[in-house]
Every structure is written in C-alpha cells, then in structure tokens.
Amino acid sequence: MTEKKLLFFILLLLGQFALAQNDSIIKLEELVISDVYLKDNQSQSIQVLNDSVISKNQPSLTHLLNYNSVIYFKEYGRGMLSSVSFRGTTASQTAVVWNGININSQLNGSTDFNTITANDFNSISVKAGGGSVIYGSGAIGGSIHLNNDLEFKKQFKNDFRASYGSFTTLGTNYRMVFSNAKWSSQIGFSYNGSENDYPYVGLYTWKGEQRKNTNGQYYTAGLNVSLGYKINAASSIKFYSQTSNTDRNVSLISESDTKTKYVNGFNRNLIEYVGVFNKLTASLKSAYITENYQYFGDISNDYFSFGKTECVITKFDFGYQVTKRLKLNGVADYNHTKGYGTGFGNNTRQIGSAALMAKWNVNPKWQNEFGIRKEITDNYESPLLFSAGSSYVFSKLYTLRANFSRNFRIPTFNDLYWEEGGNPDLKPESAYQAEIGNVFSFKKITLSQTMYYNKIKDLLRWVPGDGGIWTPQNTDRVQTYGTEVLLEWATNFNKHYFVLNSTYAYTISENEETKKQLFFVPYHKATASIAYSYKKLAANYQFLYNGFVYTRSDNDPNEIIDPYNVSNVGIDYDFGFFDSSKLGFQVLNVFNEKYESLENRPLPGRNFNIYINLKF
C-alpha cells in the first residue's frame, strides 16, 4: 500500500521533471562543526543534518528529527510538548547539546523539542549512543547537537524566509552572516506561531459535530547572536548567545477540559577562548544559562506556578599532542546552578568534574578514543564514567566501529527538591553500553548499520510513598537493544539530481523485572526522504512509519497507539533574483492519515504551507 504510493509519487515526479532540461546542482555544503569532540568521534554513528535538509522541514526540531532520524517522538498535539525516546530510553536520557554545552532542563532533565527552532542553527547532528564522558548527564540513548558554526572569510550574506500555512500558521526566519578574515558574526531571529485549530480527521463529538484542536495556539520566538574574533594566528575568541520564548496554550483532550497554558523561555550565553601554542591547545569556556517556566492551571485566572534556574558553567580544556599520533586532553569543569520556584523552594547545586581523554591513531586506518570522567558533588554519589572506542578502515568499501561506555543521568531539581516528595538521597541513573557499527560505502551510497546493547540501572521513577505522597526512587532496571540502519544515496541521471536518505530502527526496551516492553517505545520506526532537483526546480518527498506502541506497563494489547504512515511533499522554484529566491509549496500529511502519537491527542490531517526564501 505505502510502497505503491511511494512509487506512484516518484513516477509522477520523474514524469514531470524529465520534460524540462537545464543544469543545476544540489549544493551539499561542507560543514565545519564547532564542537571539536563531535568532529573527532569516529567510533559512533553521527548523522549530520545540514542547512539544505533543515530548510526542507517544518521549523520545529521535532519535525526535523522525526522525519530524518531514528529518534521516536510523542507529541501532545501539533506544536505542544514533545518528548523523545532514543534507543528505547526515557526523555531525560537524550542530551541536547548547544555549541558543546548540555542544555537539558535542570528542572525536569529533558528538552521539549517543540520549543527549539531548527532554522536557528547552521547544522544539527544526531549522535547515537552514550556520550556522558564528554556531554555529561543524559547522554545515554544519544545526543542532539545544535551548532552555530563561524566562518572566517570575507562575506556578507542574508537569508530570509517567510511562510504561511493551514490553521493560520505563520513563520519568519532571518539570518545574517557578516565576516572577514578577522571577524565573524551571525545574527538571526525566528518567529513561528499558529492558531492551530486543526480539525481531527474522522472524529466527532457525541452530538455529531466535527471535533477540532481547541486551546492549541502557540508561538515561539528566538534571537541568536554568534560572534568570533581572531586575536592573532594562534588564538581566537567566540561568543554565542540565544534567547527564546515559547508561549503555548495546551490542547484539550475533550472539549470540557479546563484550559491551561504553559510559558517557558531560556537565555544562553557562552564565551570561549581558544589558543594554540605549538603542541598545546587551550580552551576556556564560560557559560551563563537561565531557564524559566510559568504554568497557568486555568487560563481564566492569572494564578500560576513557576520555576526558574540560573546556571554558571566554567570549563578548562587543555590538549597536548604527545606524538604525531597521540593526543591527550584534560578537562575540568565547574557548574553552579541555582533553582527556585513554587514547586521546590530555593536550592543550589554545585558540581565539579575532571576528565581525561586520549585520541590515538595507530595508523591512518585505525583510530582509537578513550575517555574517563568523574564528577564531584555533595548532591549524590556519582559513578566513574568512561568510554572506549575504535574504528578501523578495512577498505574504501568497509569501516568497522566499536564503542563501549558508561553513562549517566543525574537527578533533577524536581527529583531532589520537589515539595512534597522530592528525595535528596537519589543516585544518578547509570548505564553500560556496547555498540558495533558497520559502514559500507560504494560510490555515492553510504550504508551504516549499528547494533547496540544498553543496560540501565537505578532508573528514576516517581512512586507513592508514606502518606500517599509521590516520591522518586531508583527502582527500575531496563535493558535496551536493537539495531539502526542509515542509508544515504546521492546520484544524478544527466542533470537530474537525487538524494535519498533513509533510516530504520528496531528497538527492544525491556523492564528486567517484568520482561515487558516499556510503554511508548515502538519496536519499529522508519523514515525516508527523497530530494530531487533539476535546474531551478526542486522537489522532495518525506515518509515516516512509526510502529505501534503500548500505552500501558503491562503491555495490554488492547491499549496501544496504532502504527502510522505519514507523507509530506514539497516543491520549490528559484526565480533567480538575488543569490537565490525560492517560492515553495508543501503538502503535509498528503494522504490525510488519521493518527496520533499519544492517546486522544490527534495530529493534523492534510495541510498546506507556502513559503518564500530569499538569499542575498
């Protein structure tokens, strides 16, 4: 059924575009990733989503990753709270890393992917597997890297995008790059909002009226500034800043529910000095990060609860090139977080850590990475973290990768201090992970396949305690294992250019005691996208298959979310004014699939979006 649809669409496209004849090339930009460790990691799977991929997707990070990676998402309706499961882990076991700094919420440990606008970044990388030695808490299932890369060359570029779509959805995004050999600057802002009153496909009230999304309006606005200055040939200073505010009402399940609203925002500032002196490199980073939320339990009055954290991070990283093939890095950091709010009073947390990393290239084909890290804090007993990875290039065709690591997720402010019920005696969740990856490259095809095994203990779960007060405990043990496949293929037939990207994940995530699959972890997820271009015309097709998930801990087969297939298509034409001036049109959920990722939280049926994108 779906394959047929897919084939039909390809044929349709081919038929149309084969008529035209001119030449154009899909620009696959070369990426310079600001996060050095991410670039150096050869033993794990890192999928880079660059500008051209980001621009084909809807602005939210949820949409980008849902349609282009193995990560599973559940959304409380379009644009609402969105949480992840990566390799069968929980929402707080995926780290989100902004220019090398872990930005998961200090309050609840996770990131809401619908509060992040993908267009605010030059590139977004998806790293599967453990990474706590470098990225800290939460890097168990994997990590998402949001990067603003600075280029030092003479240029002045502007990128403006505006879109309008169904359900009164408005988006604007502007980015300016201004740089020369000494200075580099990027300034950007984005706004995305929607009335979001979409009808629920095939659902009616008891009176027979068409049901629709009520109280789902939202907007997210953000401002980004990145600056770089080369002091001399050996040293430079970089500054990154990002401010964002998300104002959302919360979609109702049934029409009579109390209308609520959630407002949250963050401000992140990071300054970094990098110096290179012969065999020594020194990097000093300092960051100041705040996050806050307000929850209105009833929008008809202004009674709200709130939470806020302020976090200062200082990080020293010294690298030493011992021999041509061996490099050592010593990293020390200090993290001071103050949190306060209606739920948990006023608390401060201090964490220091020291890490040692080594990169050893035995020969050009064989690269090894080692790391060890220990945190010191009076809040909890922290495990010794480590990682060991290796990659071996057997031939142009085949590379073998292996990685073994221990990772963790620390208790959050809510877990430790929530009133009532917070438990100050918690241990971090910790996990051992092993993975083996195979990478096959043939001409313009890259196929990578990874198998992993993750053993997670002391999983934090809120359970009822004395006097019926819920309190977090280190209760569960979970093992997750499975396989991931990523396929990339770029090719051309004469002047017709194609890029195919596809992912598939098979995931088992099992409670060791009950032997049941964790709820809201699908066994199967697959994505595919095809981008086609011919001269100034480009088109793309996206496909998502999400297998069924259990919604209950006992794996009751009657209580599941049905599997769903969703397809999107887009087409754009470059009119050739300025550097580029595209007019595009997208049809989302083109087959009008009735679907939801959480019980009674339907997602939209077929809907439309038109945009212009100017580069000058």
Add this chain to the structure above:
Amino acid sequence: MKLSKLFLVALGSVSVLVSCTNDDNPAVDSNTNETNTYEKGVFILNEGSSGQGSVSFLGNDLSKFTQDVYGAVNPGDLFGQYVQSMFFDGDYAYIIAGGSNKINVVNRKTFKLVAKIESGLAKPRYGVVKDGKAYVVNANTYPNFGDPADAIGNTDDYVAVINLATNSVESTIPLNNTGNRIILENGKLYVSEPYKSTKILVVNPATNLLETPIVVGEGADTMEVNNGILYVLKSSYGNPSEIVKVDLLDSSMTNVVFPESLNDAKNLDIYENKIYYTVDTSVYAMDLTASSASTTAILSYTSSSAYGKMYGFAVNNGRIFIADGGDFTANSKAYVYSLNGTLQKQVAVGVGPNGFYFNN
C-alpha cells in the same frame, strides 16, 4: 484500519494466552449487544490515568462480568479522564469525570449515553440528587504546595446545582472552603474534605446557602448517616484515626479514638448496624454503639500497590467489595468477599478502580 502484521501477530498470540488462562469464567461477555442490560449488579468505576476512565460491571450472580461497559455500548466516545464517582436518579446514572469537567448521563440499564453536562463544572468530585436537582461538589483550582489558607485554591470550591430535566448547571453555591464528598440527609447537604478543611460544611438546598458548619478537625473524609447520627471517619497523617459521631439534632459530638495500630483508617461504610472500615489491606468492623474500635481484621488481601491499597471499598448485598488501585498504569483488580471474609470472586477491571455503585 491499518495494523502492521507484527501487531496482528502480537495481538493474536496474546489473545491465545488470555483465552488459555481465563477459562474459569465462560460468562465473560460482552459485545456491543445493545439488548444487554446492566441491572442487578455493581458498577466498578476505573478512574484511568493518562487515558480515559472506564466502568466495569459485575452481576449479583458474580458470573456476568463486562470489563468496559461504557466503551462497549458507546464506542469511540470520550468518556473522560479521572472518573471520580457516580450517582443515580430515576432511569439514569450520572458519571462524574473530574479531569474532564464533565458528567456523562447514561441509561442505568443499557448504559447508552443520553447526554453530557459539559459546562459549569470545574474538577467535579461527588454528587447527590434531591428533588430533580443534582448537587455536585467542584474542587475548582488546586492550591500550590505551601500556599496560605486564603489562597484561591483553598477557597474557590463550590457546589454546582444541576437541573436534571435540562442537564445544565443552573446555579452555584460557593463554599469559601475546600470540599470533596457530599451526602444528603433530611434535606441538608453535608460536605467533607480531608486535606485542607477542618469542618463538615452544611448546605441548605432550599436556600442554596451555607449553614453553621460542624467543626470536627482535620482529616474528615468518608461519612454516613444512620438514625439521625452522622458518622465521620477522620485520619490525618501521623495522628490516631477516629470516628466522630454527630447528633444532627443538636450537633453534639462524641468520638471513638482508634488505637495506633489502626492509624490511617479509611473507607467508613455502615451496613446492618456495623461500621466497616479499612486499614492498609485489612477490613475491620465494629458495632455502631461500640466505644472502641475492633483491631481484629475480618480479612486481609495481598496488594503490591504502593498508593492504591483499598482504593475502592463498599459493603452491600451481604458482601464486601474491594478495589485495588494497582500501579495506575495497567488494568487492576477488584475482589468480592463474604461478610466473614471468604473470597468469592476476583475480576480484572480497568486502570485505578476507585469505587462501587450498586444498581439493584
């Protein structure tokens, strides 16, 4: 319907397992057979968690059982979240879904949806009926932890007066306090709330005004009237439980203080001149006139539930009914015992079963 092959296989294998193990109860019906009636038995409310709540039905013969009555009769309808309680009037049953601010009105025999009361309610809890009007307590805003006593969450609870001829809220009675359970006796409404309130509120439905409350102290929850005496079971954390007996003629009070071993007693239910109550997973009974509480359990059941022990409880029709809340994410169980503590029946109900309502 799109179902992956894998899911079909999973579904198939599980249903085989279920049918192998569940051979003791051939009478488990029931399809969407509309001629089915749900009389002469007990409705078991399942409050649900992230999903919608549900209602199970167990016949008085203890063999007829339907796990999800509402879903079977009214497929596809949104029943509501956190189903709290139920009351009857004439041919109808009214089911309060507190998390969704609504009351589902169904035919009490067929359970077919008749109407919904969807406006004028704010976290409705319990209700009673008098003269064609329902009086439903609404918890409204919940306070944040540590809020002062006069915070909005502690003062905005109200009773919604619902005209059952039109199924609409026609007026509200502010309580200026917290409220939860409500009972009707001799033309007056009595409202208790165990966490924030220190008194039983008295409402006169003839005037829709509050009368002088009965000050009983913190922790008053379940209550019942017998022969003009209001029996209130109160338990506050760390203090001994007690039964307060209020003579409704002159508001004079006496009390029975429980020994420490019976701390955190719950679920007062009077049946055939005995006061039944529960502590942890045990059921006890004392005579109405007894001056001290019984510490000898009639029965104890096994529960692994941390918060949901004795989550629902009733004594009726010569039987003791117990619902175990389970883990609140999976279907849980209800048990039926004889009055002397012999297990007669065990059924798998829905998520978070919290109460029994008899349709005799």
